[in-house]
Every structure is written in C-alpha cells, then in structure tokens.
Amino acid sequence: MGNFLKESKEFLKNNSPELYETLFESVAARFGRLVFAKRMQTDFTQQGLADEAGVTFEAITKIEGGNSSITMSDYQKVFKVLKIANEELAEVLTEEI
Template sequence: MANLVKLGTELVKKAPQLEFDIFGYSALMGNIVFAYRMREGLTQSQLAELAEISPKTVHRIEGGSGNITSKTYESVFKVLKITSKELGEAFTEDAAKKLKWEQEQLVHHC
C-alpha cells in the first residue's frame, strides 16, 4: 500500500493534471473502508481503537479525505483484513466503470 501512495505522489509531481484522477481514489478508499467496517460490525470508534488511530481519522478516511498516510491506511486495512488483491480489484472495477461512462458520453455527444 505504501508503494501505491508513493507512486501516486510521484506521478502528480511529474504530471499535476493527474492529481484528481489519482487522489480522487481517496473517495474509493473511503467507500472500501466503510463497507468492510460495516461487514465487520465495527463502529468508527472501535475501528479507530483497533487500528490505533483517532476516530476523527476514520471519519476522514471514510469521507474520502486526502492526506492520509500509507501507514494509517495499512493499519486500517490490517484490522479490516483488506488485502492488496481486493484493493486492486476495487480500483480495476472503478476504472472500468469510468471508462464505460466516458464511452457513453462520447456516443451521446456524437
């Protein structure tokens, strides 16, 4: 996970126009954390305690806030048993949905 965040940061430094595409995924990460937290039957406070972070940080993650460290994500993912494979699948599915939407928009505008 740390490598993913680091890669995103490096890409934005080289190509600032990619910032939204890369860090817009904070919202996706928040949705994933929320869904897995619900699956585990945890409150935000319980997740925070188990991950050794503040409840406010859990709230920020689930709200799609940026500036969440890779260490924080790793702690939360460990507690929620979210694997790299599951994250990859979520990102792939999200990208496919965006591509389909963009293609539909092109068809409607032509």
C-alpha cells in the first residue's frame, strides 16, 4: 500500500500539480491530517470533538477534509481540545510530504 500511495502522489505531482498541492501541500490539508490523526488517538467522534471545541460538526469535517474556509478561531479551539502544541503545528508545516 505504501508504494501505491507514493506512486499516486508522484503521478499527481507530475500530472496535476494544482491537485497535488491542494491534497498534500496546503496548510489546510496538513492541519486536517494532523487533526484527524490526533482525533483517532482519542475517544472523540467528529461530533464529540465539535461539541467539546464549541464548533460545528461541519467545521470538523471541513478541517479534516483540508478545506481552507475554516477560521483560525475554529482551528485554535480544535487544537486546544486535542492538545496540539505549537511545536507540532510547526513540524507539520515544515515536514516533507
């Protein structure tokens, strides 16, 4: 599966750079992957996380989906509930995909 993902990413990067950037490189996409991974490490459902953070269920689905129409306020609320530190955010933003 790892090779398939790597080959798929490379294919997109070479043949559709705009789609590749949207899926794998945008800040929203990176934050979304981090939030999803952190939520999976907890007992939170999407609705539970939304309730705890004081945001809508739709906001959580948008964040995890990499949608860029999320406010920083909503990100901050979710990061706080999931205990995502600034160092983790910096790491996600600088990691090689």
